[in-house]
Amino acid sequence: NAGVTQTPKFQVLKTGQSMTLQCAQDMNHEYMSWYRQDPGMGLRLIHYSVGAGITDQGEVPNGYNVSRSTTEDFPLRLLSAAPSQTSVYFCASSSPGQGATGELFFGEGSRLTVL
């Protein structure tokens, strides 16, 4: 079982460059989300999706775009990278709903450095 797959695992960008972090899950989970992890701040929710075609903002959405065209994929786009976006990014999925705990299944993380 692949679970949640994130690519790339490491990326270095220059300020102003754009890139897309890919996230795919093979568990048929309806719910997918992106977090960034910074020292001392835990994981902060960037964007989330409750199903194909439906996305919404989390706690720190500025500078990031998402789309959800399929149940499996939930890419995160940085249109113009800034040094403040240097972080470790996690994609997560879950199968919420009545009777479900909604525990998150995480990818391995993507370490992004913006110079």
Next chain:
Amino acid sequence: AQKITQTQPGMFVQEKEAVTLDCTYDTSDPSYGLFWYKQPSSGEMIFLIYQGSYDQQNATEGRYSLNFQKARKSANLVISASQLGDSAMYFCAMSHLGGFKTIFGAGTRLFVKA
């Protein structure tokens, strides 16, 4: 707005002793879920335990138990008989019931001493 607070940046515990990691939360939603996750130095996120806001009994999973005090809005994690492998970062998290919009606390780094 929902909020999770973990006030212990770091904790030390002797091997084989029990340790409690504190977590308080704030929400106006009557239906919510509380979670604890572990992040070892390797970086992966590992789900440990879950408590629903309507659950009457405290959740337990092996050596992990969640001390849920609803009136005080606290959801402390108790690890019994600590092991060296328990050394890690621990995150408390909360979601709307069913798992939507999970938010996390800042985390507590646990060090287990031999």
